[in-house]
Amino acid sequence: MTATDIVAAIGEGRTTCEAVARACLERIAAREPDVHAFAHLDPDASITTARALDRSGARGPLHGVPFGVKDIIDTFDMPTEWGTPIHKGRQPGRDAACVALARKAGGLMLGKTVTTEFANLHPSPTCNPRDLKRTPGGSSSGSAAAVADFMLPVAIGTQTTGSTIRPASFCGVFGYRPTWGEHRLHGVMEASGSLDTLGVLARSVEDIALIRDVMLGIAPEPVADLPRPPRIGFCRSHVWDQVEPSTRALVEDAAARLARAGASVHDMDLPPGCERLNDAHRTISSFEFARTFTYEIENHWDEISETLRGGRLHDGIHGSFEKYIEALGIAETCRRRLDAVFDSYDLLLAPAAFGEAPEGMFAFAGVPLYQIWTTLHLPAISLPAFTGPNGMPVGVQLLAKRHADRTLFAGARWAWRALMQ
Amino acid sequence: MTATDIVAAIGEGRTTCEAVARACLERIAAREPDVHAFAHLDPDASITTARALDRSGARGPLHGVPFGVKDIIDTFDMPTEWGTPIHKGRQPGRDAACVALARKAGGLMLGKTVTTEFANLHPSPTCNPRDLKRTPGGSSSGSAAAVADFMLPVAIGTQTTGSTIRPASFCGVFGYRPTWGEHRLHGVMEASGSLDTLGVLARSVEDIALIRDVMLGIAPEPVADLPRPPRIGFCRSHVWDQVEPSTRALVEDAAARLARAGASVHDMDLPPGCERLNDAHRTISSFEFARTFTYEIENHWDEISETLRGGRLHDGIHGSFEKYIEALGIAETCRRRLDAVFDSYDLLLAPAAFGEAPEGMFAFAGVPLYQIWTTLHLPAISLPAFTGPNGMPVGVQLLAKRHADRTLFAGARWAWRALMQ
DSSP, rough: HHHHHHHHHHTTSSSSSSHHHHHHHHHHHHHHHHHEEEEEHHHHHHHHHHHHHHHHHHOOOOTTTEEETTBOOOOOOOOOOOGGGGTTTTOOOOOOOOOOOHHHHOOOOEEEEOEEEESSSSSOOOOBBTTTTTTOOOOSHHHHHHHHHHHHHEEEEESHHHHHHHHHHHHHHHHEOOOTTTOOOTTTTOSTTTTEEEEEEESHOOOOOHHHHHHHHHHOOOOOOOSSSOEEEEOOOOOGGGGOOHHHHHHHHHHHHHHHHHHHEEEEOOOGGGHHHHHHHHHHHHHHHHHTTTTHHHHHHGGSOHHHIIIIIIHHHHHHHHHHHHHHHHHHHHHHHHHHHHTTTTTEEESSSSSSOBBOOOOOOTTTHHHHHHHTTOOOOEEEEEOOTSSOOOEEEEEOOOOOHHHHHHHHHHHHHHHHH | HHHHHHHHHHHHHSHHHHHHHHHHHHHHHHHHHHHEEEEEEEEEEHHHHHHHHHHOOOOTTTOOOOOEEETTBBBBOOOOTTTSSGTTTTOSSSSOHHHHHHHEEETTEEEEEEOOOSSSOOOOSOOOOBTTTTTTSSSSHHHHHHHHHTTSSSSEESSSSSHHHHHHHHTEEEEEETTTTSSSTTBBOOOTTTTTTTEESSSSSHHHHHHHHHHTTSSOOOOOOOOOOEEEEEOOOGGGGGGGGHHHHHHHHHHHHHHHHHHEOOOOOOOOTGGHHHHHHHHHHHHHHHHHHHHHHHGGGGGSHHIIIIIHHHHHHTTTHHHHHHHHHHHHHHHHHHHHHHHTSSEEEESSSSSSSOOOOOOOTTTHHHHHHHHTOOOOEEEEEEOOOOOOOOEEEEEEOOTTTTHHHHHHHHHHHHHHH
């Protein structure tokens, strides 16, 4: 069941919060030994909370929906350890804004989902539930795996590069990265503040729209119907030749099917300068990351993975401030140019990954693709539309203008229906 | 002594970290019962740390400089309580990025300075050291009072409206608000993420430049000399008639003196649309604040002051999302228009406050002035240049283009020398 289904079923008395929570916990008990999606669970406490929700007179828009929270997002009742032994047992005294808002709406915080170390490259133990030999993608690994494996209807993640869109594509669920800046990130571990957003992993566009409004602290609005089929810009971008041929064929196929369904689909190029977004992302994220974690660098260097020490931290510690400020300027200029692109298009269509989830646990394929779209601050959805040559999911990505997240939802639902015909 | 003096004196063997720390602690012991600048102190631990610095071979750019930290900024060795009984005893497990960077540079974290409740309007117990019947200004009340009263050479604050520039003007110290976005704010309580910055309270422009570079995690650069006297735009703005006549006269006098010293000073108006920045600031800050503190609203409503519940929280909880997004757009448009203004000017000159610190403990005069400049994301310095009719300090504010903070420092030093002639 989707979150929307659960709310309806409880509202109509067809089930209870407790029954839904028990169903999730049973699925988790059966599958967690293989999938390793969770960093923390407390089944007894969850059942107690579910019963309290059943007894409560309140009926929030997320009433009774179990949700997972990436383990870089603070929760007052479970530890938040950032995927590192340095913060083992770290117990925040309050909820992050997004968690408090989801609970206020009646959601049931069921568990903390596994993150890679500091939401960076060093892999987590989580496996892809579609094939345990493969990565679920990172860094919101546990959030995507738990939703894909029917342990949870929705989970909260984050994205700084591709940490929501990538695992959504690899695991075969809907993934959403909101417009940068719209959600409060207090209580969420910062990786790179100029790029970080929340993320949502879910099983429908409607669920994404629901939990997005809840986490904004506003009254949820249903996904709108488009007044006419969308104008879609098909943007292969300068990373197209890094996309696997089989995935290129699937994205081309998506473009053709959307056109057949009535959309106007035109090839489009990114505005001039956008090829510099990859370097800009690398510069900004490394510079900021290395400063955010000064406490850990100075006091716990030996407990940081070699992957991180020799990678992003090395780059960031030695990064030039002038180059960092230049990169912020490049990003701002490109964002402004993209605004004008949306005079001609309602949505952009792009790959959601370079290919299927690879074998092994390295969770970070496709970085150049995500660097572009994340640095542009655009809202994005990955639709789990396809299956690749190895039987693994392959997503397609839709993007909209900054702050046009509702247009994105309407367009994504239209596209999903068109692709499923 | 300034921070720069302390570093030089210790470097030349004329004093020690311990002696400097003891001098600060003695001043604090003498004055704190009247001024109430500190939320937490641990003199014995500070002396131990100072001795360790004296024994250490390392000589960072802030070596031996005692500094204070506003009590909304996390420290691993002292509580961080956000000015609210709700978080009494809250002990973070790590330092905020800015604190870790200052310690890495050899700085001595001497104490947590008093903040108003959640860095919002509800007053703190801190008094203005120049006149104990008057407010020091908020919300970085303790940081400004401690520096003004020679308890500390520098202190870290924050600004979301006028929380650094205001108390700097009221207490008679140098205050600095950096370009929005340059410093990592992880470990700093968010008030309104789209507006929040760090702040610095200090006793010279050189000290501000030093601690700014330290908190950016870059090698400090000395304040540059201007190649020629600056081009200054004197911007009274649409709030000018709310400035007290005596302060208007002082700012006019500053403009005249800077012109006599060789600057080209021209009256300038804000670009069209900037009169909407006041509403935009109010909308953005209230909307974001009310969501950031959802946990406290839901779980500790009765422990929040009536000032905050009936003010910013009321406005934010009932705020419209559409109006919030519109306000973000207004702010972005105005920022872009201001960029062009700096083709003609190196610096802007404006009041730093509507007048002297008023009697009583309400710490928040001058809001409309700060709403403009803070929402524009410009870097700003308040120079403690004048004394008002009641013998209290009155600052003047200089501003520069976004990310031109080094130009601001060079111009502020030039202006300070010109004004002190």
